[in-house]
Amino acid sequence: MSKYSKLARGLCDLLIWAALSVASLLLHKLVRPFRRGFFCGDESLGYPLRESTIGHELVIAIALAVPTAVIAVVELFKQLPGAGPTRESGKRDGCRMGQRLGKLYRQVLFYLYGLAMVTFTTMLSKLCIGRLRPHFYAVCQPMLPDGSGCQDGQNLGRYIDSFTCSNANMSDFQFRQLNQSFPSGHASLAMYAMLYLAIYLQAALSTSLSKLLKHLLQFLFVMFGWYVSLTRITDYHHHWSDVLAGAALGVIFACLTSAYVADLFAGRRWQKAGYSANTLRKAQVSPKSSAKSQAGGGGSGGSGAASQPPPLPAYTFGTLPYLAAHPAQAQAQYAQPYHNYGYVP
Numbered sequence: 001m002s003k004y005s006k007l008a009r010g011l012c013d014l015l016i017w018a019a020l021s022v023a024s025l026l027l028h029k030l031v032r033p034f035r036r037g038f039f040c041g042d043e044s045l046g047y048p049l050r051e052s053t054i055g056h057e058l059v060i061a062i063a064l065a066v067p068t069a070v071i072a073v074v075e076l077f078k079q080l081p082g083a084g085p086t087r088e089s090g091k092r093d094g095c096r097m098g099q100r101l102g103k104l105y106r107q108v109l110f111y112l113y114g115l116a117m118v119t120f121t122t123m124l125s126k127l128c129i130g131r132l133r134p135h136f137y138a139v140c141q142p143m144l145p146d147g148s149g150c151q152d153g154q155n156l157g158r159y160i161d162s163f164t165c166s167n168a169n170m171s172d173f174q175f176r177q178l179n180q181s182f183p184s185g186h187a188s189l190a191m192y193a194m195l196y197l198a199i200y201l202q203a204a205l206s207t208s209l210s211k212l213l214k215h216l217l218q219f220l221f222v223m224f225g226w227y228v229s230l231t232r233i234t235d236y237h238h239h240w241s242d243v244l245a246g247a248a249l250g251v252i253f254a255c256l257t258s259a260y261v262a263d264l265f266a267g268r269r270w271q272k273a274g275y276s277a278n279t280l281r282k283a284q285v286s287p288k289s290s291a292k293s294q295a296g297g298g299g300s301g302g303s304g305a306a307s308q309p310p311p312l313p314a315y316t317f318g319t320l321p322y323l324a325a326h327p328a329q330a331q332a333q334y335a336q337p338y339h340n341y342g343y344v345p
Contacts, residue, residue: 006102013109020116027123033179034130037161038142040150047134047236054228059186062228063115063193068108070197074204075104107204107262111196114257115189118249122188125245131182134236139174140165184238184246187229191250194225196258203264225250 038045054062133139142163143149150160165175198218207213229247232238238246258264 010105010109013113017109017113017116020113020120024116024120024123027120027127031127033127033176035161036130036132036179037159037163038132038136040155040158040160044134044239045132045136047138049135049138050235050237052235052237053231054186056185059189059228063189064112067111067193067197067200071107071111071200072104074201075107076100078204078206107200110257110262111200114196114253114261115192117257118188118192118253119185121249121253122183122185122246125183125249126180126185129182130179131239131242132179133177133181134239136178139167139170140178141167181238182242182245183249184229184232184242186232187238187243187246188249188253190225190228191247192225192254193250194221195251195254197221199254199258200262200264203258 136142137150140163141149142160143166144155144160144163148155149166150156165178198221201214201218201221205214205217226247229243232243233240
């Protein structure tokens with residue numbers, strides 16, 4: 001692929017990420033959430049209003065800055081494949097800054113694309129469900145059309161779907177957020193960012209100082225995401241099921257993005273099983289078979305060449321049933337070439 005093709009592909013990926021991010025922003029700004037009613041006397045909506053331990057701006061900044069910074073450090077300073085002295089000159093091939101910056105751009109863009117996906121999914125779920133927050137009564141102080149409230153005895157246990165918020169001390173933003181409890185955006189963003197970062201470190205970071213150092217960093221990142229999720233319950237901004245659903249969304253998108261978008265473990269999935277479909281290896285001939293073939297060739301002239309198995313037919317490549325459908329002699333002829341080409345473990 002030429003450098004212009006790579007540039008065009010990178011710009012196209014950037015435009016796709018930007019379009020998905022703008023779509024999430026438009027959902028948040030333009031679409032009104034579903035207006036859900038409530039039962040007067042519902043204890044799950046009667047919690048007090050508290051300040052967020054980690055606010056909206058802070059969790060967004062953490063989700064954007066921390067993984068991006070860690071990915072930048074790892075990609076700029078890790079050892080690239082084939083690094084070291086070359087065979088011809090004996091000199092090092094340099095730091096290859098252009099290749100490092102290209103890898104950094106791709107890895108950061110892959111992460112941000114997953115972040116845009118989980119943001120869009122969370123926002124769409126909030127608007128469609130419209131679940132009320134635990135501090136609904138404290139913030140809204142609902143008033144019924146007849147001027148009564150939930151504190152009046154005749155309204156106890158009634159389902160109210162027509163009401164107005166009478167609390168004049170609250171802002172429009174707080175009123176808009178009242179029925180956007182499910183799922184937790186803090187939990188989905190924090191768990192996605194921290195779990196993706198842990199998976200990325202598993203694939204890209206190699207620490208010679210201590211084997212447990214990398215796993216300690218992974219544990220700390222994941223625990224920070226879990227801590228952010230738990231604060232939404234203790235701050236009475238979300239129900240426990242909201243946090244659980246948000247954390248599950250973050251985990252799902254982190255796994256999908258790392259495995260299928262960023263493809264962090266490319267080339268490792270079949271390595272232990274012996275499969276190598278992208279590379280062709282030379283045939284492994286044992287010394288005994290080599291000696292026998294040489295002896296047979298010396299005694300009978302051209303019989304050594306005649307004893308070599310014929311090349312595999314093209315239509316048999318990658319189709320193991322071909323060996324099973326043929327007699328033992330054909331299996332003995334074709335089993336070794338199949339093994340050499342990576343089709344037989």
